[in-house]
Amino acid sequence: MKHLIAPSLLAADFSNLSSEVDMINKSEADWFHLDIMDGVFVPNISFGIPVLESIKDKCKKPMDVHLMIVDPDRYIKAFKNAGADIYNVHYEACTHLHRTVQSIHKEGMKAGVTLNPHTPVAQLEEIITDLDLVLLMSVNPGFGGQKFIENTYPKIERLKELILKKNSSALIEVDGGVDNTNARKLLDCGADVLVAGSYVFKSKNPVQTISLLKEI
Numbered sequence: 001m002k003h004l005i006a007p008s009l010l011a012a013d014f015s016n017l018s019s020e021v022d023m024i025n026k027s028e029a030d031w032f033h034l035d036i037m038d039g040v041f042v043p044n045i046s047f048g049i050p051v052l053e054s055i056k057d058k059c060k061k062p063m064d065v066h067l068m069i070v071d072p073d074r075y076i077k078a079f080k081n082a083g084a085d086i087y088n089v090h091y092e093a094c095t096h097l098h099r100t101v102q103s104i105h106k107e108g109m110k111a112g113v114t115l116n117p118h119t120p121v122a123q124l125e126e127i128i129t130d131l132d133l134v135l136l137m138s139v140n141p142g143f144g145g146q147k148f149i150e151n152t153y154p155k156i157e158r159l160k161e162l163i164l165k166k167n168s169s170a171l172i173e174v175d176g177g178v179d180n181t182n183a184r185k186l187l188d189c190g191a192d193v194l195v196a197g198s199y200v201f202k203s204k205n206p207v208q209t210i211s212l213l214k215e216i
């Protein structure tokens with residue numbers, strides 16, 4: 001499978017959101033990556049359901065929603081109604097992860113589980129066959145523009161091994177500090193989806209930057 005690119009709107013110009021969405025629609029990007037932060041699970045607040053609702057009809061590609069919030073179970077239906085296609089919850093925020101994954105699927109969304117940099121992939125051993133996606137954080141969640149954590153490479157390899165061992169079809173997504181210096185190696189280690197925020201939106205030509213990531 002050709003790898004997928006999911007630009008993170010966290011780094012977009014919010015005063016120009018509509019044209020940023022159009023830019024992604026026109027580009028070779030595969031998904032919209034939407035970072036939801038509640039100021040509790042992570043020390044930052046981003047945007048929420050009303051913003052997604054206002055762009056959902058404009059977004060012509062799947063909406064990959066990354067929930068950096070406590071108790072993500074409470075908002076499964078609300079985000080589904082706001083246009084989410086993929087509902088990515090943090091392992092660290094879920095007490096009854098299996099039930100959460102069931103609820104996400106019941107709403108007709110793909111279920112993703114995100115791991116913070118310190119959380120071992122082995123924590124997913126008993127649930128990996130139920131997942132559509134595992135998102136590995138390659139920075140500590142909460143902010144864009146942070147430095148990529150090098151331990152992500154062997155972590156991808158360990159996750160890939162687990163996925164193969166369990167015959168799971170889960171995709172591996174990597175999020176945080178992704179750019180042209182690490183993308184090739186991330187794909188070689190087994191990543192299927194690359195999230196990129198600052199690298200795309202702070203570049204001179206974001207459409208071209210997305211193509212560059214896509215053609216790696």
Ligand SMILES: O=C(CO)[C@H](O)[C@H](O)COP(=O)(O)O
Nearest residue numbers: 141142144145176177197198
């Ligand atoms: O989840 C996130 C932060 O918690 C963002 O998706 C991530 O940081 C992308 O931004 P950048 O590419 O600038 O690191």
Ligand SMILES: [Fe+2]
Nearest residue numbers: 008035066175
């Ligand atoms: Fe994210």
